């Protein structure tokens with residue numbers, strides 16, 4: 001059974017058909033690429049998957065469970081975490097705290113235990129600190145743990161968003177153009193990190209990317225979206241050699 | 253630099269940061285204690301005028317109000333203009349409790365402690381009930397509706413009549429006669445005439461203690477799991493939802509705690525007066541806005557700063573009175589000038605840097621920077 005299965009998903013904004021009859025199957029442990037030109041509906045699809053938008057039609061199954069009508073919070077609890085194309089960090093919080101908020105639903109102590117600093121507060125906070133530092137280390141951010149998130153350089157902010165998403169212990173990670181705005185060196189390093197996360201955390205990842213070459217390097221499978229519809233999906237090498245893709249996406 | 257050296261360096265840095273944080277947090281408590289000890293000593297020596305002695309409890313009340321509103325404005329990030337309304341709920345429920353239980357509890361301290369809990373509870377519940385509809389709104393709308401609720405509370409209290417006789421408690425929204433009390437009955441809350449004859453249980457000691465507890469609870473809340481969630485929601489609601497935070501729950505939690513402490517301040521206020529009435533001056537929007545001024549000038553999200561602003565701005569008119577006849581006559585002008593000065597320079601990056609440099613304890617404890625090897 002596929003970890004994520006989407007059937008006939010669609011949504012319209014007024015007269016605009018942003019996503020139409022979208023289908024996808026992602027197996028556990030896969031690193032899956034979603035590509036398509038500007039305005040193709042990639043981000044809209046993420047918003048549909050995470051309950052930000054209610055789909056007009058179609059259904060979404062995660063691990064066999066129908067999560068189509070879930071609210072954003074419940075989608076995360078069910079096991080989907082995401083990053084955003086336009087970075088959405090908790091700007092005033094420290095880098096460490098950004099990740100610790102991500103751990104919120106896995107480490108529990110009551111508000112009163114927190115206010116009165118009972119032993120469980122110290123015990124759980126220590127565990128959270130250790131876990132958060134461990135995650136930051138994966139992204140080479142452990143040296144910046146006390147920085148305010150908004151003071152991080154742009155590339156690091158993108159990484160921090162991934163770390164925060166991973167902190168929620170998801171089954172499926174959705175990354176919306178994680179390399180946007182990075183220089184080639186940073187991008188290469190990030191792609192390595194993403195592959196590392198896939199292997200090390202046995203993570204299933206759906207990756208939106210603009211740059212075809214980039215995804216081709218690391219994704220096993222691809223789906224190409226064009227004007228809200230799937231142009232083609234399949235093994236990366238097959239997709240890239242398809243004449244339809246070459247005309248629609250690469251142009252001419 | 254090799255790996256190990258890097259790791260130790262980092263460890264050292266983290267440790268230093270942790271120590272700085274601890275010092276910063278404990279400084280506040282130390283300062284509050286020190287103020288109490290010094291002021292008490294000065295009172296004993298008779299070097300504080302009775303005018304200033306009379307200001308001690310109000311100063312604590314304003315500081316508690318400022319700190320608690322900062323939880324809503326700075327930490328939750330919502331502009332509330334109805335804080336005085338919660339203070340009003342606390343004041344009346346606390347004074348009511350004292351009146352009703354005066355015969356039951358002979359120990360004044362115990363009774364006052366319970367009265368504070370009673371006021372805190374009702375103000376917290378009021379915060380919860382008002383928060384449920386209000387926190388769905390954003391920005392300006394939220395501000396306007398909290399302002400309206402604050403006024404509603406004040407006006408409701410003005411038509412509230414509660415009496416007590418041998419048959420129990422009676423409530424009316426019309427008049428004290430409608431209570432239908434027996435001959436032995438007593439009107440406790442008498443509409444616009446409020447509550448009279450509440451014992452003056454508020455002391456400087458209890459006020460300082462309450463201030464201490466307020467800072468402790470709010471600071472610890474901010475640095476706990478729940479407080480982090482609240483600040484995350486403030487910084488980015490959509491991202492907070494995407495990592496599974498229950499937005500409504502944490503907004504309501506912060507708002508209710510904020511209201512509850514306003515209630516505690518209200519209980520102190522009520523037990524510092526012979527007659528408690530709800531007027532525009534003490535529980536109206538004027539008061540709400542004044543508390544907001546403390547928060548804004550002291551620094552949004554800066555709990556200590558807002559308390560300091562509350563104290564400075566409450567003392568200022570009295571201090572100006574004593575300077576020179578010219579200043580004294582125009583003291584509201586000078587008050588306004590100080591407000592403007594604080595607004596312009598209080599939170600500017602340069603001013604913050606300056607304060608960090610000269611007014612933080614940790615800078616004096618810092619080791620000299622090591623020479624580059």
Ligand SMILES: Nc1ncnc2c1ncn2[C@@H]1O[C@H](COP(=O)(O)OP(=O)(O)OP(=O)(O)O)[C@@H](O)[C@H]1O
Pocket residue numbers: 013016018036037038039040041042043044045085210
């Ligand atoms: N909330 C909305 N209301 C109206 N139209 C929307 C909304 N969200 C997206 N759209 C439209 O849907 C289409 C798809 O947008 P989307 O952001 O999903 O594209 P994308 O593939 O992510 O593009 P890009 O590569 O630029 O990020 C666009 O035409 C966009 O204007």
Ligand SMILES: [Mg+2]
Pocket residue numbers: 042043044085
């Ligand atoms: Mg997009």
